Amino acid sequence: MLIDWNNFTPWTALAGGALIGVASALFILFNGRIAGITGILGGLLRPKFRDIGWRLAFIIGLTAAPFVWLQFAPLPDIQIESSNTLLAITGLIVGIGTRYGSGCTSGHGVCGISRLSPRSIVATLAFMATGVITVYIVRHLAGV
Amino acid sequence: MKNNTSNTAALTFSLLSGLIFGIGLILAGMANPAKVLAFLDIAGLWDPSLGLVMGGAIGIGLIAFAIAKKRSLSYLGFSIQLPTNRVIDKRLVLGSLGFGIGWGLVGICPAPAFVLLGTGSIKGIIFVVAMVIGMGIYELLENCTKSGNK
Incomplete structure (x- = not known):
């Protein structure tokens, strides 16, 4: 295994991760909810009047993050190399897959593992596995 | 319990949680798809950073959810809704x-x-x-x- 030391950013990764943990902690301890984006967004498509406000508020906060960041510092490098067509197809796959799987990297990967939920541990292993396999096929077998 | 004050507080904490979550993603490098792919590419030149993102988040999360499991109401008085499935x-x-x-x-x-x-x-x-x-x-x-x- 070759490690890309030049792009390895352990401190910002840990600090960013800790902030994600703090956000999830605030959300469960104050709002009583799991900070899982799939569930928060999915619930808006099955709207219950009382739930719309807090779901939208969380998503607005998330979407506003780059804007707030920009008030203090330039945004770090963001590279999306995929074509628009591929993004549209994968967006569909991610939308359907996360709803059937009841969660994504936030709900299962962060909150679920923190709750020591066997379901979330299985889900996280599953999407990590296909994520790694997909990248392997695309980069090393198909040679794109 | 569900009066206007607690609703405003709920919206404020939702907004704040979403914002802090997003800032965390940007700082961590998770908002950069190229970095995410470099983490998943274990057979290539591997960037292990995102493993530490999970580690940092779960480290805090373990404490928060251990507290949450012992409570039935949140600090704002809402019921704590943990998945039961x-x-x-x-x-x-x-x-x-x-x-x-x-x-x-x-x-x-x-x-x-x-x-x-x-x-x-x-x-x-x-x-x-x-x-x-x-x-x-x-x-x-x-x-x-x-x-x-x-």
């Missing part, structure tokens, strides 16, 4: 496997998708719209299955 079934596994394929193709998962949307990137907008349509398709399929079973 314990069944590991085909839906969970196949859905997650499918999500991983999409994630591995472009390096974007749902939370960073909204951060990308917030940067005003056209690619972010396309992904989020498609993802919401995907979730809509799930709802339709679920409704069909339910009415088919009646």
